[in-house]
Amino acid sequence: MNGKTDSIPLPLATVPFLGKPPGRLRWLRYSDKLKHGRLLASATSTIPGIACNPFHAKAVKKLQRFKQRRGPFVLIARDTATALQLARYIPASLRALCKSNWPGPVTLVFPAKPAGVTGLDPACYQKGCLAVRVESFELTTILVRQCGGLFLSSSLNRKGKPTFEPSARQRFRQHRWISGAVRYTQRSEMGSAKASTLLRWTRHGAVQLRG
Numbered sequence: 001m002n003g004k005t006d007s008i009p010l011p012l013a014t015v016p017f018l019g020k021p022p023g024r025l026r027w028l029r030y031s032d033k034l035k036h037g038r039l040l041a042s043a044t045s046t047i048p049g050i051a052c053n054p055f056h057a058k059a060v061k062k063l064q065r066f067k068q069r070r071g072p073f074v075l076i077a078r079d080t081a082t083a084l085q086l087a088r089y090i091p092a093s094l095r096a097l098c099k100s101n102w103p104g105p106v107t108l109v110f111p112a113k114p115a116g117v118t119g120l121d122p123a124c125y126q127k128g129c130l131a132v133r134v135e136s137f138e139l140t141t142i143l144v145r146q147c148g149g150l151f152l153s154s155s156l157n158r159k160g161k162p163t164f165e166p167s168a169r170q171r172f173r174q175h176r177w178i179s180g181a182v183r184y185t186q187r188s189e190m191g192s193a194k195a196s197t198l199l200r201w202t203r204h205g206a207v208q209l210r211g
Helices: 024-035 057-067 080-084 092-101 138-146 168-173
Strands: 039-042 049-052 074-077 106-111 129-134 150-155 178-182 197-202 205-210
Touching: 039 057, 039 138, 049 057, 057 150, 074 080, 074 138, 080 092, 080 129, 092 106, 092 197, 138 150
Parallel strands: 039 178, 074 129, 106 197
Antiparallel strands: 039 049, 049 150, 074 150, 106 129, 197 205
């Protein structure tokens, strides 16, 4: 992880609801858009999200304006190894917590290396910690692999408003912010409609913050 935007080829794809998953050319076609600071509505195993490149300052500022708050925001990681590269230290208890909850709808909060080391935007952090999840939803997994292993994510809603599905109508209404959407391709894939469980790792055990 070197913090250079050019090394993070982030994809964007618009997939019809209950349609076919995106092909390689579509991933590549839209990757350049998100790499250069556009936002992506993305289906997840929990609730619909909005994603951006965590190494791109203008993209993060745009996400902050859409969300109408400064952060912090959740990082979606490709796998446990990628997530733990961000940790300030990696005790056995943190590894065990990751192994027992990932992939899945659980976000873990742990002390992280500083932004100057990781290259992540400061909006990812709160009091020296990061909130990270490894997704189980297949299209999200493909997306994060395509984008170099990490993207920044938040629920798809504005402050005080309910989360919405990235339908064509909603994308039109939010076109100022959203450049496209990765959507569910089968009804069985639809998320739980419940925010992820939030656990904070401590030396004395995990503390549940949400869920």
